[in-house]
Amino acid sequence: MASALINVPRKAKRGDVIEIKALTSHIMETGFRRTAAGDLVPRDIITSFNCRYNGAEVFRADFFPAIAANPFISFFTVAKESGKFEFEWIGDNGFSSTASASIIVE
Amino acid sequence: MSFARAITAAMAALLVAAPSLLAGEIPPDERRSGYTFMGPDTRAMQDDDTSNPGMLFVLDGETLWKQKLGAAGKACADCHGDARESMKGVAAHYPAFDKALGRPVTLDQRINLERTQRQQAAPLAYESHDLLALSAYIANQSRGIAITAGDDPELKPFVEKGRELFMQREGQLNLACANCHNDNFDKHLAGSPITQGQPTGYPEYRLEWQTLGSLERRLRSCMTGVRAQAYDYGSPEMVALELYLMSRAHGMTMETPAVRP
Numbered sequence: 126m127a128s129a130l131i132n133v134p135r136k137a138k139r140g141d142v143i144e145i146k147a148l149t150s151h152i153m154e155t156g157f158r159r160t161a162a163g164d165l166v167p168r169d170i171i172t173s174f175n176c177r178y179n180g181a182e183v184f185r186a187d188f189f190p191a192i193a194a195n196p197f198i199s200f201f202t203v204a205k206e207s208g209k210f211e212f213e214w215i216g217d218n219g220f221s222s223t224a225s226a227s228i229i230v231e
Numbered sequence: 232m233s234f235a236r237a238i239t240a241a242m243a244a245l246l247v248a249a250p251s252l253l254a255g256e257i258p259p260d261e262r263r264s265g266y267t268f269m270g271p272d273t274r275a276m277q278d279d280d281t282s283n284p285g286m287l288f289v290l291d292g293e294t295l296w297k298q299k300l301g302a303a304g305k306a307c308a309d310c311h312g313d314a315r316e317s318m319k320g321v322a323a324h325y326p327a328f329d330k331a332l333g334r335p336v337t338l339d340q341r342i343n344l345e346r347t348q349r350q351q352a353a354p355l356a357y358e359s360h361d362l363l364a365l366s367a368y369i370a371n372q373s374r375g376i377a378i379t380a381g382d383d384p385e386l387k388p389f390v391e392k393g394r395e396l397f398m399q400r401e402g403q404l405n406l407a408c409a410n411c412h413n414d415n416f417d418k419h420l421a422g423s424p425i426t427q428g429q430p431t432g433y434p435e436y437r438l439e440w441q442t443l444g445s446l447e448r449r450l451r452s453c454m455t456g457v458r459a460q461a462y463d464y465g466s467p468e469m470v471a472l473e474l475y476l477m478s479r480a481h482g483m484t485m486e487t488p489a490v491r492p
Contacts, residue, residue: 128290132281146279150287153441194441195284 131212133226137204145176145184147212148197149222155190171216174198179208188216204230255413257427262483265426265491268417273438277490285367285436285488288360288443292368295361301352307365310349314372322370323485324379326474328386335389335474338366339445340465357464363443367434370487378431378485381478393475396468402459408472423492429480430473432489443488446473 132146149171156168168190176184183202207230214222266274280286296314299306311317326335329344336344342365343354355362381390397408411420412428419425433446440448447469454461462468 128287130281130286130290132279146281148282148284148287150284150291193438195287197282197284 129212129214129222129224131210131224131226133210133228134204136229136231139204139206139230141204142201143204143228144199144201145210146197146199147174147176147224148195149214149224150195151214151216151220153188153190153192153194153196157190169217169220171196171214171220173215175213176200177211177213178202179206204228206230255409257413257416259482262429262480263416263427264429264431264483264486264489266432266486266489268424268426269492273490273492277432277486283436283488283490285434285443285490288364288367288434288436289371289488291360292364292366292371295365296368301346301350303349303351305350307345314369318369318372320373320376320379322366322373322487323376324382326380326386326470326477328383328389334467335386335470337447337465337470337473338369339447340470342366342369358445358448363434363445366445367443367488370434370485373485374487376485377482378477378480381474381481386474386478389471390475390478392468393471393473393478396472397475397479402454402457404457406457408453428476429483430476431480431483432486432491434487435489435491437491439492446476 129147129149131148132144134143137143151171152169153171154166154169156166156170158166160166170190170192171188173188174184174186174196175182184200186198188196207228210226210228212224212226214220266277269277276282276284293314296307299309308314322338325338325341327341328334329336329341339357339362342362346352347354355365400407400410408428411425416425416427430446430449433449434443435449436443437449447464450469450472451461451464462472
């Protein structure tokens with residue numbers, strides 16, 4: 126069950142700098158740990174995250190094994206027009222998760 | 232002489248003021264949630280439901296609540312309806328006495344009893360994602376509600392048993408829970424603050440675990456810490472300890488899912 130929690134202001138004034146927060150559910154298994162039997166636990170992490178604002182990419186991040194489980198990302202952008210933020214997480218083993226949130230710019 | 236007399240008088244006054252209070256116990260109005268021992272960053276993480284990773288489990292729990300399963304083909308919601316109404320305040324009085332079993336059961340055990348008896352489905356393993364998600368979803372409905380666990384008179388001997396275990400020294404370090412959590416809270420163990428051990432936010436998200444965990448997991452890690460043999464999940468000792476801790480926090484408000492370092 127992959128779920129995400131998104132925090133985008135519902136309303137903003139044109140030109141405002143707004144904070145966007147995105148939290149997603151993922152184990153972020155590093156690939157460095159071993160089981161009690163000595164076998165390596167295979168890596169299973171999110172490798173990239175991106176956010177599009179009305180289709181245009183405003184933020185992108187590459188993830189690495191040292192990032193904690195259930196990664197939380199916070200970043201800023203400028204409120205230009207009403208519309209939709211789309212979030213996408215891509216990871217190992219074909220992991221893919223999406224979420225979206227809308228904003229009204231006055 | 233007068234100093235000694237003053238101390239004797241003070242102790243006599245204390246005994247008169249709080250006759251039920253035993254040496255080393257925390258007076259009710261001085262009890263503090265683990266929240267008050269944390270730094271501003273971790274508090275902010277807990278306070279905002281979109282940054283609290285425990286809420287991911289609550290969301291999953293909501294999905295599971297509505298999922299039909301087992302031979303009976305029933306979902307939790309088919310009998311209990313909207314959890315926001317039916318489960319309000321429920322977690323605040325767990326562990327609760329089960330008349331059929333004649334002993335207290337924890338919220339996790341209650342969920343599994345309902346699964347096996349009513350839904351005719353396989354029980355969920357302790358600390359499994361689904362069990363934590365369901366208990367977090369149910370306990371989240373009690374957020375802000377005062378803890379009432381232990382009120383049932385039939386629970387009295389079990390609360391007493393839990394209190395004994397809390398006060399009993401154990402392990403190679405020969406420490407009782409009370410040695411740290413009653414006598415030395417607000418001090419530090421290595422770099423970490425020692426809290427009072429008030430179980431107000433379980434299941435809680437521990438940053439150290441990088442996942443949600445139950446009160447029993449927390450207790451087991453303390454027991455391992457004092458080099459004692461930890462009680463098994465769901466054992467009578469564990470349930471008694473959980474019950475005592477909840478009754479010790481009587482009247483404090485629930486904050487599930489809490490975030491702790």
